[in-house]
Amino acid sequence: MNIVVCVKQVIDPESPPSIFKIDAATNKAEMRGVPPVIDPYGEFAVEAALKVKEAKGGKITVISLGVKLSREVVKKPLAMGADELILLDDEAYVRGDSWSTATALAAAIQKIGEYDLILCGREASDTNAGQTGPGIAEILGLPCVTIARKIDVTDGSARIERVTSDGYDVIEVPIPAVITVSNEIGEPRYPTIKGIMTAKKIEPVIWKPADISLDASKVGTAGQRTRLKKLFQPVYEGKCEFAEGDSAEEAAANLALKLRESKIL
Amino acid sequence: MAEYKGIAVYCEVKDEKMLPIAAEGLGIGRKLADELGQELAAVLVGSNAGNLAQQAIAHGADRAYVVDDPLLKDCQTDAYVSVMEKVIGQITPQVLIMGQTDSGRDLAPRLAFRLGVTVTMDCVDLAIDSESKRLLQTKPVYGGNAQAVFTSESNPQMVTIRTKAMTALEPDASRKGDITSIAADLQASDIRTKILDKVVEEVAGIKIEDAEVVVAGGRGIGSAEGFQQLEELAKMLKGAVGASRPPCDNGWLPDTLQVGLTGKIIAPELYFAIAISGSSQHMSGCSGSKTIIAINKDAEANIFRQARFGVVGDWKKVLPAFNEKVKELLAS
Known part of the structure; x- marks a missing residue:
């Protein structure tokens, strides 16, 4: 079983909103003073891959696309138990949209050549789009199931539980297929000491656009089909009226009275 | 090259009904069609979808296109x-609007890439740029920490x-419009996926998306018992x-009760x-609530930036006393 997992390096989405800042001149966002992380949904995809590998055996190849990716960050899937790491790391990939990103990832997957499952997070925590996985499926002509909470692989097909708003659907799909993974798959495992030591010894393979037979005009900003016009932080008035009291109980009763006064209750 | 003109809305049909x-x-x-002085077309795809075309026209469409085929009974993305x-390809709209629903999340990106364009997912605002006449597509990003405005480079400009x-709009049953039927031309073998089962996790009482009052708890509730x-x-x-997400991830409540970006997006009158x-990822799911009331032991918690009323304190002490007082007030 050959499993490819696509992960992304992002600013830490678990950081408190108070340190989230936007540089208006460059339309770039940062979590001030906090290092980047592997996108949490990508980690769920790695976890899903490890579960399939445990059941069926095989090899997990992780691909990440970016510019000057932090080796420490992108090696985490290796420390969790993945086998190989391919980085599409080059200035040419800078500021792509989902079109140029999916194009490059699909080209890299084609170069890998052998794959049964391609896993992505259900969306990235920065763009919140969920477009790259289905996009890769379309480019490669593969079937696709999104928002998986369980993946069971049998001969030649995968049985997937897809999260819906009122439960889940059980879907069977022939493989190779693209599957995007949701948090319901279960908490990603922590890297073990042994895993971290192994990861240290694995050198990532670096592919520039020419290595995946892509012209520079197809990647990064040049390959975009969407333009970011503006990035801004919504402003909240912050007019919270606090109910107070000498004790928690008194404050609680005062809250109820306030709500009655405002005709909310 | 075909000329792309007009606005098209994909009107999702589920169980032979048009979704809200x-x-x-x-x-x-x-609104966008009027601003551009162009037509608004509704697209309905499904099994027995034809009966819904008039409903789409009543809601504002100038015309409707219907694809009605028994193979479209379940929303299988390959077929759709x-x-x-x-x-x-036939109606070549300048703008295509879809819904960010269970099936929209799956269908919209696949369709976009098939058409050679991208789609801006989960838009909360759409407007026409006064100069370029292109669609300004505003959507939350960074889990709701920010919003981004995008434009599409090519047509159709796709959004959910x-x-x-x-x-x-208030439906107007007297509105008239042309209804065009389009053949699906599908073979059962075109559909690579097979739906084996649809599992509905029933929750007793009012559905969270329909409720006027929602009482939500976070990680601090600590256990399934706490939610009682x-x-x-x-x-x-x-x-x-x-x-929020942690109680669902911990199995204290079913996943279907998660409020947030990747859970339910709700807009009740009152949100506790x-x-x-x-x-931010949680606020994305509830910031449309009319009034938010927060109980949290951390006075600096982000929730108080969007709450209208609040109490700073341990919920284990505050909530029983609050419940007691509410009971008393409701009885009087």
Whole structure:
């Protein structure tokens, strides 16, 4: 079983909103003073891959696309138990949209050549789009199931539980297929000491656009089909009226009275 | 090259009914079409979808295109992508609006890539740029920490819209419009996936997306038992119980009760956030609430930036006393 997992390096989405800042001149966002992380949904995809590998055996190849990716960050899937790491790391990939990103990832997957499952997070925590996985499926002509909470692989097909708003659907799909993974798959495992030591010894393979037979005009900003016009932080008035009291109980009763006064209750 | 003109709204059909988000899409679609002086088309795809065309016209469409085929009974994306590719090829709209629903999340990106364009997912605002006449597509990013405005480089300019972010028009049954039928041209073998089962996880009482009052708890509630006190309040106010992600991930509540970006996006009259810090990803699911009331022991918690009323304190002490007082006030 050959499993490819696509992960992304992002600013830490678990950081408190108070340190989230936007540089208006460059339309770039940062979590001030906090290092980047592997996108949490990508980690769920790695976890899903490890579960399939445990059941069926095989090899997990992780691909990440970016510019000057932090080796420490992108090696985490290796420390969790993945086998190989391919980085599409080059200035040419800078500021792509989902079109140029999916194009490059699909080209890299084609170069890998052998794959049964391609896993992505259900969306990235920065763009919140969920477009790259289905996009890769379309480019490669593969079937696709999104928002998986369980993946069971049998001969030649995968049985997937897809999260819906009122439960889940059980879907069977022939493989190779693209599957995007949701948090319901279960908490990603922590890297073990042994895993971290192994990861240290694995050198990532670096592919520039020419290595995946892509012209520079197809990647990064040049390959975009969407333009970011503006990035801004919504402003909240912050007019919270606090109910107070000498004790928690008194404050609680005062809250109820306030709500009655405002005709909310 | 075909000329791309007009606004098209994909009106999602489920169980032979048009979803509410279809009317919301037609509402904003009508506004954009009027601004551009162009037509608004509704696209209905499904089994027995033909009966719904008039309903789409009543909600603002100038004309409707219907693809009706028994193979379209379940929303299988393989089938829907190929049908929609054909329909869009025929009507060549400048803008295509879809809904950010279970199936929209799957169908919209697949269709976009099939058409050679991208789609801006989960838009909360759509407007026409006064100079370029292109669609300005505003969507939350970074888990709701920021919003981004995008434009598409090519046509159709595709978007999905967030539930309840746009306003539907009052239906006008006297509106008239052409209804065009398009053949699906599908073979059963075109559909590579097979739906083996649809599991509905029933929740007793009012559905969270329909409730006027939602009492939600966060990680700080600590256990499934803790949620019983939230249920007590929800019951008194005829509301529903919800949660941020950690209680669902921990199995204290079913996943279907998760409020947030990747869970339910709701807009009740009254939203109680109890022991919820208010991460942006959670706020994405509830910031449309009319009034937010927060109980949290951390006075600096993000939730208080969007709450109208609040108490700083341990919910274990605050909530029982609050419930007691509410009971007393409701009885008087």
